[in-house]
Amino acid sequence: MAYQKDISAVLGLSVSTVSKALKGYPDISEETKRKVLKTAEELDYKYGEGERRSRMMSGTIGILAPGSADLVKSPYYREMLCGMAGEAAERRRDLLIMGEDCAEQHMSWVGRVAARRVDGVCLLASREDLYRGRFAELLESNIPLISVENEVTGHTSICRDFRKNAAAILGYLRKKGHRITVFPGDQSIGYRKYASILAEEAGKLDMDCLKTDLSALSAENVLKLSAEAKVTCVFFTSRREAACRIREWEKSGLTIPEDMSAVVLQTDREEWGSGEDGITCLSNAPSELGREAVRKLVKILDHPETDIGERVSLEGSIAVGKTVNDLNVR
Numbered sequence: 574m575a576y577q578k579d580i581s582a583v584l585g586l587s588v589s590t591v592s593k594a595l596k597g598y599p600d601i602s603e604e605t606k607r608k609v610l611k612t613a614e615e616l617d618y619k620y621g622e623g624e625r626r627s628r629m630m631s632g633t634i635g636i637l638a639p640g641s642a643d644l645v646k647s648p649y650y651r652e653m654l655c656g657m658a659g660e661a662a663e664r665r666r667d668l669l670i671m672g673e674d675c676a677e678q679h680m681s682w683v684g685r686v687a688a689r690r691v692d693g694v695c696l697l698a699s700r701e702d703l704y705r706g707r708f709a710e711l712l713e714s715n716i717p718l719i720s721v722e723n724e725v726t727g728h729t730s731i732c733r734d735f736r737k738n739a740a741a742i743l744g745y746l747r748k749k750g751h752r753i754t755v756f757p758g759d760q761s762i763g764y765r766k767y768a769s770i771l772a773e774e775a776g777k778l779d780m781d782c783l784k785t786d787l788s789a790l791s792a793e794n795v796l797k798l799s800a801e802a803k804v805t806c807v808f809f810t811s812r813r814e815a816a817c818r819i820r821e822w823e824k825s826g827l828t829i830p831e832d833m834s835a836v837v838l839q840t841d842r843e844e845w846g847s848g849e850d851g852i853t854c855l856s857n858a859p860s861e862l863g864r865e866a867v868r869k870l871v872k873i874l875d876h877p878e879t880d881i882g883e884r885v886s887l888e889g890s891i892a893v894g895k896t897v898n899d900l901n902v903r
Contacts, residue, residue, distance in 0.1 A: 575613070576618070577591045577595070577618070577713050580609060580616060586605070586609070587727075587882075588727035588882070589727045590605070591609055591727075593880070593881075594609035595609060630692050631690045631692055632667060633668070633692060634666050634667070634691060635668075635689060635691035636669065636671065636694075637695065637696050639672065639707075647845075649842040650859065652860045652863075653859035653860060653862055654668075655863070656859065656860030656861060656862065657863035657866065660863070660868055661867050666871065669689060671685060671689060671691075682711040683710050683711050686716055692717065693718060694717070695863075695866045695867065695870060696711075696719065696720045696721065696725075698720070698723065717870060717880065719866045719870045721862060727882045728882055729880065729881070729884075729885065730883075731862055731865050731866045731887065732884060732885070732887070733862070734889075735767060736770050737886065737887075738839055738857070739770055739838065740774045741855055743782075746836070747780060749897055749901065751897075752805070753780065753805060754805070754808060755784070755808065756782055756784055757787045757808070759786075768782075768784045782808070783802065791821070791825075792825030795822060799832065805834055806834035807834070807835050808836055809837050811837065815852050816850050830896050830897055830898035834896055834897045834898045835853075836852070836855070845859060852896050853893055853896050854892045862887060865885060869885060
């Protein structure tokens with residue numbers, strides 16, 4: 574069975590253009606539509622149930638959550654659902670959570686969505702599930718869909734923006750008089766990407782953000798970084814790691830934040846709601862991610878021509894704690 578990406582490859586068009594041509598969007602030329610439909614037929618592209626069914630609106634938005642148990646257990650997802658529910662209520666829409674229903678295991682995801690008669694879907698799928706193609710048929714269908722937290726080609730995605738967040742927290746540090754920071758981590762692709770973004774944004778503010786290993790952050794090495802490299806602040810991406818290091822430093826006689834400042838950038842979802850440690854942190858409120866997902870989906874439902882497969886990147890906010898020293902105060 575062919576997919577939209579196959580049609581895209583043959584014609585040299587983007588997946589979003591192919592998708593819109595198959596849906597008959599007015600902003601796609603008739604010539605392009607003709608080519609796409611002809612190629613779809615030649616490749617034996619199978620239209621999903623969602624493309625065949627009537628688009629009578631039910632007023633209900635589906636929240637497709639494969640790991641639905643996490644929505645109940647996780648404070649992060651509970652707050653996201655609260656944001657979704659609040660936005661949906663303001664727009665006079667109902668929400669329906671769709672999880673792993675044993676009674677529907679024989680049905681495809683497209684079939685499940687069609688059976689529930691929802692107008693569109695907010696997809697809370699893991700990166701692993703998307704990578705493995707678990708939702709390929711759903712993503713290829715005509716069902717309006719928003720992906721939350723993970724970018725999906727051809728569909729609007731609501732994601733946290735590491736670059737905007739990095740710029741915001743660096744700007745905060747600079748106002749506090751910090752000029753040289755350090756970002757510890759491993760040598761994974763993700764770490765190198767984030768370290769590069771931090772270095773670029775720091776450069777724009779006439780600051781330096783150095784890379785180091787987590788193992789190099791003993792109290793003794795922190796004092797050396799402060800004395801030799803003039804480092805005044807350490808970035809962490811986990812509250813857990815930050816709290817552990819701060820306890821270690823304090824046991825060794827360091828005073829936080831006077832001897833070294835510490836900040837957390839983009840808190841992990843597992844740690845959401847654990848902000849009682851007093852660590853200065855910048856992260857995205859899950860409620861706002863949920864609200865933005867519903868806002869965008871309702872807009873697409875009301876105006877299908879606005880479904881251009883964009884990535885919507887949201888900037889977080891700073892929760893000021895007690896771990897950043899104000900170097901301007903002497």
